[in-house]
Amino acid sequence: MKKRDFSKRLAAGLVTASLSLGALAQEKESFSIAWTIYAGWVPWQYAEDYGIMKKWADKYDIDVDIVQVNDYIESINQFTAGQFDGVVATSMDGLSIPAASGVDTTALIVGDYSNGNDGLVSKDATSIAELEGETVHLVELSVSHYLLVRALNTVGLEERDISVVNISDADLVSAFQTDDVRHVATWNPLLAEVEAYPGATKLFDSSEIPGHIKDLTLVNTETLADNPKLGKALVGAWYETMSILSSDSEEGQEARAFLGELSGTDQAGYEAQLAGMKMFWEPKMSVDFINSKEAHEAMDSVRQFSFEKGLLGQGAMSPDFVGIEFPDGSVMGDEGNVKLRFNDDYMEMAADGEL
Numbered sequence: 420m421k422k423r424d425f426s427k428r429l430a431a432g433l434v435t436a437s438l439s440l441g442a443l444a445q446e447k448e449s450f451s452i453a454w455t456i457y458a459g460w461v462p463w464q465y466a467e468d469y470g471i472m473k474k475w476a477d478k479y480d481i482d483v484d485i486v487q488v489n490d491y492i493e494s495i496n497q498f499t500a501g502q503f504d505g506v507v508a509t510s511m512d513g514l515s516i517p518a519a520s521g522v523d524t525t526a527l528i529v530g531d532y533s534n535g536n537d538g539l540v541s542k543d544a545t546s547i548a549e550l551e552g553e554t555v556h557l558v559e560l561s562v563s564h565y566l567l568v569r570a571l572n573t574v575g576l577e578e579r580d581i582s583v584v585n586i587s588d589a590d591l592v593s594a595f596q597t598d599d600v601r602h603v604a605t606w607n608p609l610l611a612e613v614e615a616y617p618g619a620t621k622l623f624d625s626s627e628i629p630g631h632i633k634d635l636t637l638v639n640t641e642t643l644a645d646n647p648k649l650g651k652a653l654v655g656a657w658y659e660t661m662s663i664l665s666s667d668s669e670e671g672q673e674a675r676a677f678l679g680e681l682s683g684t685d686q687a688g689y690e691a692q693l694a695g696m697k698m699f700w701e702p703k704m705s706v707d708f709i710n711s712k713e714a715h716e717a718m719d720s721v722r723q724f725s726f727e728k729g730l731l732g733q734g735a736m737s738p739d740f741v742g743i744e745f746p747d748g749s750v751m752g753d754e755g756n757v758k759l760r761f762n763d764d765y766m767e768m769a770a771d772g773e774l
Contacts, residue, residue, distance in 0.1 A: 446645050449482040452505040452636070452653070453494040456487070458607075458692035459531045459634035460507040461678045466660045468677075475656040479648035483656075492516075504642050504649065509562060510633040511721050515730035518741050518758035523640035525760045527650055528657050529705045533632035536607040536695035537566050538624035540614050543601050547622050548574045550581055555602045556594060559585035562632050563604040565724050569631070570604075570623035607692055608684065629697065630708065630717040640760060654765040655774040658702050665700040702769035709761050710746055718743060719751060 454463045466472040467485035476483040486503070488494035498506035499517040505527070508516070517524045544550055547570050557563040568578055586594055588609060594600045595613045603613055614621050625632055636653065643650050664674050672686070679689030699705040708714055725731050726738040734740065742750050742757035746764075750757055768774050 448480070449484070450504040450642075450646070450649050451484040451486050452507075452638075453486050453488045453498060453503040454507045455489070455491040455494050456682055457491075457507075457634070458536070458678075458682060458689065459696055459698070461681050462657070462660045462664055463507065463636075464681060465664070465674055465678060466656045469674075471659050472652075472656045475652040475659070478655070479652045481646075481648050481652060483649070483652055498637070498639075501639070505636060505638040505653070507634065507636055510635055510718060511562060511565065511725060511730075513635055513637050514722060514741060514743070514759050515725045517637070518743075519725075519731045519735070521758065523758050523760070524637050525640045525643050525762050526635045526709075527638045527643065527762060527765060528636035528654060529699060529709045529761070529766070530634045530636065530657070531696045531698045532630050532634065532708075533562075533606070533625040534629060534695060534697040535624045535626040536610065536692065537562055537605070537632060538610045538614070539567060539570050539602070539604045539622045540595075540610070540616075540619050541602045541622055542595075542616065542619055544622060545620050546574075547571065548576070550602060550622075551576055552581065553602055554582040554584055555604060556584045556586045556591065556600050557604040558588050558591075559583060560728055560730065563606060564728075565631070565721070566623070566625060566628065567604045568724060569628050569720070573623070573627075607695055608688070611691070625695075628717070628720075630711075630713045631720060633714075633717070634696075643762075650765040651768065651774050654702070654769050658769050661698075661700045665698070702766040705766045706746075706763045706770055709763055714761075715745060715751070722752065 452463065454460050463485050464487065472483055472485055494506050495508050495512055495516045497503055499520050499522050513524055513526065555567060557567060571577060571580065588605070591603055591605055592609055592612045595603055595616060605613060613619060636657065638649065663670055665671065675689050676686040679685045682689055699708060722738045722743065726735055731740050739752040740756065741759060742752040742754055744750050744757045744760040746761055
């Protein structure tokens, strides 16, 4: 399960930034990409195990190693330190860990966004307004925290109008069974478990903030610039995998069953998780989304939250501290400190059949 929290990232980011900044990118033949278990990222292991990644790497005369890391935040810290050439992460984590630490980072693939996989559930309240003065348990400084703030804003409430209590994802479901915990924000598959509690009501979910919780494949910008073959191989392998995963063929059924087992569930369980995501099965879908007004507005909201919570580092005096570049060349934030880039060049090539 993807552990979407940030408890270790700030201190680690300060240490790892100095390590990665000292390493110069250069043309090379072997690369490694880190991934952790979550519905939107496990397809990388299918690409690895079924020879799709090797096929595309061989096409460009390179080697690409797809490496599972058990700890999500640690995988991003290792990427920030230069131990991996790429990593899977949410847009918020990409901004607040490598980019905020000074590592120029490119979002090479926009795979999906949460479209119901994250939510706010209550035993007592039947509306968000009823949470005023109440206590909500969640993984603090996670996308659940972000979702809660956005939910409160829809009814004119602020975080100061409630109390937030940090709880680990491992303990959340069992805690919700006790009398003391009345309201929680979490992600699937935990969300499905708490929502099934007798009398529980889902007050809000990520389908109401489309595009805000994006799942990305990130690569080091300098590494990509010096090694465009890496971008071509990764994007080619990803969308070939998507074409299989999205199909009703026997191969597609087997792929979803494989990924279900890999995710600790089964085919039906994995398909249920996919249903809570807006998957970009084809490269043009990814390109259209990341160039949309919706995507820009969502990223602005994410950076505002990241700044308010101190996730951009002690040196950040405003949300503009880190520049975010979009495919059209526009920059949100400091144009002199662009560290997170959404690059659709390779997805465009895939859409045009040019890989």
